[in-house]
Amino acid sequence: xxxxxxxxxxxxxxxxxxxxxxxxxxxxxxxxxxxxxxxxxxxxxxxxxxxxxxxxxxxxxxxxxxxxxxxxxxxxxxxxxxxxxxxxxxxxxxxxxxxxxxxxxxxxxxxxxxxxxxxxxxxxxxxxxxxxxxxxxxxxxxxxxxxxxxxxxxxxxxxxxxxxxxxxxxxxxxxxxxxxxxxxxxxxxxxxxxxxxxxxxxxxxxxxxxxxxxxxxxxxxxxxxxxxxxxxxxxxxxxxxxxxxxxxxxxxxxxxxxxxxxxxxxxxxxxxxxxxxxxxxxxxxxxxxxxxxxxxxxxxxxxxxxxxxxxxxxxxxxxxxxxxxxxxxxxxxxxxxxxxxxxxxxx
Amino acid sequence: xxxxxxxxxxxxxxxxxxxxxxxxxxxxxxxxxxxxxxxxxxxxxxxxxxxxxxxxxxxxxxxxxxxxxxxxxxxxxxxxxxxxxxxxxxxxxxxxxxxxxxxxxxxxxxxxxxxxxxxxxxxxxxxxxxxxxxxxxxxxxxxxxxxxxxxxxxxxxxxxxxxxxxxxxxxxxxxxxxxxxxxxxxxxxxxxxxxxxxxxxxxxxxxxxxxxxxxxxxxxxxxxxxxxxxxxxxxxxxxxxxxxxxxxxxxxxxxxxxxxxxxxxxxxxxxxxxxxxxxxxxxxxxxxxxxxxxxxxxxxxxxxxxxxxxxxxxxxxxxxxxxxxxxxxxxxxxxxxxxxxxxxxxx
Numbered sequence: 001x002x003x004x005x006x007x008x009x010x011x012x013x014x015x016x017x018x019x020x021x022x023x024x025x026x027x028x029x030x031x032x033x034x035x036x037x038x039x040x041x042x043x044x045x046x047x048x049x050x051x052x053x054x055x056x057x058x059x060x061x062x063x064x065x066x067x068x069x070x071x072x073x074x075x076x077x078x079x080x081x082x083x084x085x086x087x088x089x090x091x092x093x094x095x096x097x098x099x100x101x102x103x104x105x106x107x108x109x110x111x112x113x114x115x116x117x118x119x120x121x122x123x124x125x126x127x128x129x130x131x132x133x134x135x136x137x138x139x140x141x142x143x144x145x146x147x148x149x150x151x152x153x154x155x156x157x158x159x160x161x162x163x164x165x166x167x168x169x170x171x172x173x174x175x176x177x178x179x180x181x182x183x184x185x186x187x188x189x190x191x192x193x194x195x196x197x198x199x200x201x202x203x204x205x206x207x208x209x210x211x212x213x214x215x216x217x218x219x220x221x222x223x224x225x226x227x228x229x230x231x232x233x234x235x236x237x238x239x240x241x242x243x244x245x246x247x248x249x250x251x252x253x254x255x256x257x258x259x260x261x262x263x264x265x266x267x268x269x270x271x272x273x274x275x276x277x278x279x280x281x282x283x284x285x286x287x288x289x290x291x292x293x294x295x296x297x298x299x300x301x302x303x304x305x306x307x308x309x310x311x312x313x314x315x316x317x318x319x320x321x322x323x324x325x326x327x328x329x330x331x332x333x334x335x336x337x338x339x340x341x342x343x344x345x346x347x
Numbered sequence: 348x349x350x351x352x353x354x355x356x357x358x359x360x361x362x363x364x365x366x367x368x369x370x371x372x373x374x375x376x377x378x379x380x381x382x383x384x385x386x387x388x389x390x391x392x393x394x395x396x397x398x399x400x401x402x403x404x405x406x407x408x409x410x411x412x413x414x415x416x417x418x419x420x421x422x423x424x425x426x427x428x429x430x431x432x433x434x435x436x437x438x439x440x441x442x443x444x445x446x447x448x449x450x451x452x453x454x455x456x457x458x459x460x461x462x463x464x465x466x467x468x469x470x471x472x473x474x475x476x477x478x479x480x481x482x483x484x485x486x487x488x489x490x491x492x493x494x495x496x497x498x499x500x501x502x503x504x505x506x507x508x509x510x511x512x513x514x515x516x517x518x519x520x521x522x523x524x525x526x527x528x529x530x531x532x533x534x535x536x537x538x539x540x541x542x543x544x545x546x547x548x549x550x551x552x553x554x555x556x557x558x559x560x561x562x563x564x565x566x567x568x569x570x571x572x573x574x575x576x577x578x579x580x581x582x583x584x585x586x587x588x589x590x591x592x593x594x595x596x597x598x599x600x601x602x603x604x605x606x607x608x609x610x611x612x613x614x615x616x617x618x619x620x621x622x623x624x625x626x627x628x629x630x631x632x633x634x635x636x637x638x639x640x641x642x643x644x645x646x647x648x649x650x651x652x653x654x655x656x657x658x659x660x661x662x663x664x665x666x667x668x669x670x671x672x673x674x675x676x677x678x679x680x681x682x683x684x685x686x687x688x689x690x691x692x693x694x
Binding site for chain 2: 141142143146147150151190191192193194195196225227228245246247248251272273274275277278279282289308310
């Protein structure tokens with residue numbers, strides 16, 4: 001059990017520490033990044049420490065003008081629109097361009113060396129980074145990005161290839177520094193029709209996951225509104241597919257199994273983050289539903305998207321305790337159900 | 348074939364006519380509303396004329412302070428947060444509170460009397476209207492709305508009951524004035540987990556559709572990101588389920604059939620609106636894919652969401668012609684495939 005965006009906005013000790021610094025400044029301070037990474041481990045007792053960083057940090061590191069505007073998101077100084085812009089996307093050398101990331105991860109790994117807590121490295125997925133580059137900032141419809149994809153498929157392919165290479169280089173460096181799990185956040189890829197994902201994005205995601213094969217770290221792949229993409233995301237090589245709160249995990253399991261049946265595949269998720277703003281009896285009821293649908297084995301408990309800033313940290317703390325306390329019984333019940341499967345439901 | 352948001356933003360003749368007026372002012376001018384409704388019929392040759400109005404128009408009509416802010420959406424003067432706010436949601440009497448809507452529809456129906464063009468009335472779905480009321484405006488996460496749903500389910504139930512009654516009264520009045528099809532736009536309901544939709548929203552949608560039964564008009568139900576809700580939306584009583592661009596129509600057909608197998612059910616959609624910004628050969632390729640997946644029979648061709656403002660009207664005109672020209676052959680091919688079904692695919 002861990003939470004996307006656990007390191008951050010909803011923690012008072014985070015706000016106290018980060019008060020002065022801009023996000024992209026904070027990630028470049030390894031001591032601060034290490035502290036912010038460890039805060040939720042101390043407070044919540046989660047099983048994973050996701051390194052405090054930002055998916056656009058590698059873009060800033062290779063010299064692209066990008067700011068993270070509070071309440072809005074990443075904003076580019078100059079959007080990416082033509083072939084000439086490719087020149088701005090040079091290959092990244094993590095040790096030179098963002099040494100602070102490795103330093104922070106080494107510090108986190110050292111702090112957690114005697115524990116079972118996983119160190120989770122991450123990178124932005126190629127479609128999501130492309131959308132920020134092409135739109136110039138957050139977007140509802142991703143219109144410029146999709147139009148580039150359809151009207152200049154070769155340029156789009158080259159763009160995604162470079163962004164995938166950036167993600168791969170960053171993730172490899174994070175693993176070398178001590179990350180024991182990696183997650184590729186292609187947050188906005190759910191805006192695509194499955195045929196578009198398969199044609200234009202999947203090959204690049206596969207290149208990232210293939211490039212990580214053999215490093216011995218589980219590879220998680222996550223995006224929002226990806227109900228129709230889950231199988232393809234698994235097919236791209238993920239070991240764990242993150243599911244947003246819209247798709248019940250039992251439905252998701254069924255859907256990915258039609259694509260990948262020949263190797264172990266876990267699911268991650270998927271409590272609606274807004275549930276955590278309700279009284280704890282509601283949180284408990286909904287979390288248990290997620291655990292049961294998750295089926296015990298091969299399930300990483302998480303939210304279906306990031307922690308909302310309004311969340312009370314005590315709720316997340318109680319939620320972690322609940323998941324720990326109730327998982328063994330649910331695991332046993334699910335194992336017994338697998339041994340004696342019930343009649344299939346009418347639908 | 349028709350297009351959601353066909354009456355509007357992307358038409359120069361619309362911008363010319365509406366230049367001066369605020370949207371909620373324009374909908375209250377029946378002559379203007381009639382003209383704006385007919386513009387896309389003339390220009391595109393679509394099979395349906397959706398009346399020019401706004402889903403929040405009935406809220407304004409019963410005295411709620413609501414403005415439609417260009418580029419942002421509906422904004423409430425005072426958000427709905429407590430039981431006391433229910434008093435602001437009095438029942439609507441369409442003939443008294445919004446006579447202009449009936450007048451506009453009668454004028455449209457008269458203009459189209461000698462044609463085969465359907466007159467499409469519409470209303471906002473209960474969850475979507477509730478979200479605007481509770482959030483006070485457009486929202487990405489619908490946090491206040493979902494929290495109200497979970498912490499005060501009885502109040503939420505009463506709120507949705509009143510909004511469903513508002514939608515039903517408005518739709519009945521539109522049918523009486525001459526609408527021959529109705530669409531319930533529950534645009535943001537896809538933010539809910541299916542269990543939440545089934546428990547908190549479906550009963551109210553069913554009340555709307557039940558209240559329209561016997562009027563002899565097809566009832567369309569549409570929302571965005573509703574991949575996991577399509578079956579429940581059909582079960583709620585829709586005759587036509589609108590599908591956003593994320594779910595291939597053949598997948599959608601399979602999914603709804605597991606819920607409703609005992610009566611005819613059509614699908615509407617679902618070309619990605621951003622496809623219409625690409626060169627026409629891309630539009631043609633993608634539109635034919637939609638037609639083929641739609642399976643010919645029981646398919647209303649539409650976009651998967653509203654027309655984007657940047658869309659070239661000529662593209663939509665050519666798209667309508669394409670759908671007309673190619674449908675008979677696709678219908679014939681699909682009928683022949685049904686007679687000689689191919690081997691089921693591996694996935």
